[in-house]
Amino acid sequence: MDALDLSLLPQEIVVANERFPAELAACSDLDALNRLKGVYTGREGSFAVKLMEKLKSAPKERKRDLGAAINSLKSTWEEALKAKQVDLEGMKKSLEAAKNLWDTTLPPPVPPMGALHPLDRLMARLVEVFRPLGYHVEEGPEVETEEHNFDGLNIPEDHSARGTADTFYLAAHPQLLLRTHTSPVQVRVLKRLATELEKRNGIRFLAPGRVYRKDEIDPTHSPMFHQVEGMLVGKGIGMHHLKGTLAYAMKALFGEGADVRFRPSYFPFVEPGSEMDVRCPLCGGAGCRVCKGSGWVEILGAGLIHPNVLRFAGIDPDIWSGFAFGMGVERTAMMVSQTPDLRLFFENDQRFLKLMGGLD
Numbered sequence: 001m002d003a004l005d006l007s008l009l010p011q012e013i014v015v016a017n018e019r020f021p022a023e024l025a026a027c028s029d030l031d032a033l034n035r036l037k038g039v040y041t042g043r044e045g046s047f048a049v050k051l052m053e054k055l056k057s058a059p060k061e062r063k064r065d066l067g068a069a070i071n072s073l074k075s076t077w078e079e080a081l082k083a084k085q086v087d088l089e090g091m092k093k094s095l096e097a098a099k100n101l102w103d104t105t106l107p108p109p110v111p112p113m114g115a116l117h118p119l120d121r122l123m124a125r126l127v128e129v130f131r132p133l134g135y136h137v138e139e140g141p142e143v144e145t146e147e148h149n150f151d152g153l154n155i156p157e158d159h160s161a162r163g164t165a166d167t168f169y170l171a172a173h174p175q176l177l178l179r180t181h182t183s184p185v186q187v188r189v190l191k192r193l194a195t196e197l198e199k200r201n202g203i204r205f206l207a208p209g210r211v212y213r214k215d216e217i218d219p220t221h222s223p224m225f226h227q228v229e230g231m232l233v234g235k236g237i238g239m240h241h242l243k244g245t246l247a248y249a250m251k252a253l254f255g256e257g258a259d260v261r262f263r264p265s266y267f268p269f270v271e272p273g274s275e276m277d278v279r280c281p282l283c284g285g286a287g288c289r290v291c292k293g294s295g296w297v298e299i300l301g302a303g304l305i306h307p308n309v310l311r312f313a314g315i316d317p318d319i320w321s322g323f324a325f326g327m328g329v330e331r332t333a334m335m336v337s338q339t340p341d342l343r344l345f346f347e348n349d350q351r352f353l354k355l356m357g358g359l360d
């Protein structure tokens with residue numbers, strides 16, 4: 001446009017040229033652009049045609065300059081119109097592509113939702129089963145002392161569990177270890193509440209958590225797994241209280257058909273000690289692969305609190321008594337879900353976790 005001398009052009013064209021950029025910008029589709037094209041550079045009646053007529057009637061000596069001005073102006077308009085057309089065609093194409101991409105009648109996609117891990121859910125469910133019986137949740141550290149993990153639980157000095165073959169001791173602090181069960185929480189809670197037993201009318205709590213043992217990883221073993229510990233201390237507590245409580249809990253957990261049976265067993269921190277079986281929740285007792293045809297599956301260890309455990313915490317076993325039980329969480333989850341390999345619970349394969357959504 002440098003060479004353009006507007007003074008040579010009719011006023012009507014000068015005004016139109018000033019208006020042109022705004023009019024071009026206002027074109028929002030190709031139809032509007034074509035109308036504008038008609039007004040400025042079309043074959044009939046356009047500003048371009050009027051300019052050519054002006055050129056024809058111009059005096060000879062001015063034709064050269066006027067011709068140059070007209071050509072310059074026309075090509076400026078044409079270039080701007082062409083660029084705008086490319087823009088609008090591109091926009092139209094992407095709109096059409098978007099139309100094919102989006103089916104606006106479909107409901108919007110639902111983002112994937114997170115959920116609790118199946119082991120956490122099972123532990124939470126146990127807590128819920130015991131809550132109406134007055135049990136609250138207690139926790140303890142995973143790095144423990146021998147005092148809490150062994151001494152306070154009446155585990156003898158020469159017991160094999162105290163050896164480095166079975167237990168992880170901390171290299172930098174050999175007097176500390178990774179707890180081998182949730183039972184040290186018993187010792188901590190008993191010590192803490194020993195003087196408040198009368199006021200509290202006893203104690204009852206659950207202690208869910210991680211425990212560690214030097215086991216090789218295989219389909220039924222892991223060096224880290226979960227337990228839920230339960231304990232009740234009161235006056236005149238006997239095996240009948242333990243049996244009634246656990247029978248109730250198993251029915252709440254597995255349904256009304258969940259009968260239980262107790263077999264004598266030995267754990268240093270209870271006397272008498274017992275293992276408890278529940279009627280196989282999968283076959284209802286008829287016999288299946290999970291219960292190995294017996295109709296019963298072992299689910300936890302339990303017993304009446306050994307007097308030495310109470311004494312260690314400063315509680316008089318002539319006044320107070322109680323029971324304790326400990327349940328393997330992975331073992332129970334595997335049984336309920338018929339999962340043959342413990343490792344699946346730790347690999348976080350989304351397909352497995354999704355399948356386990358039916359666990360509870």
Ligand SMILES: [Zn+2]
Pocket residue numbers: 280281282283284285286287288289290291292293295296
């Ligand atoms: Zn069975």
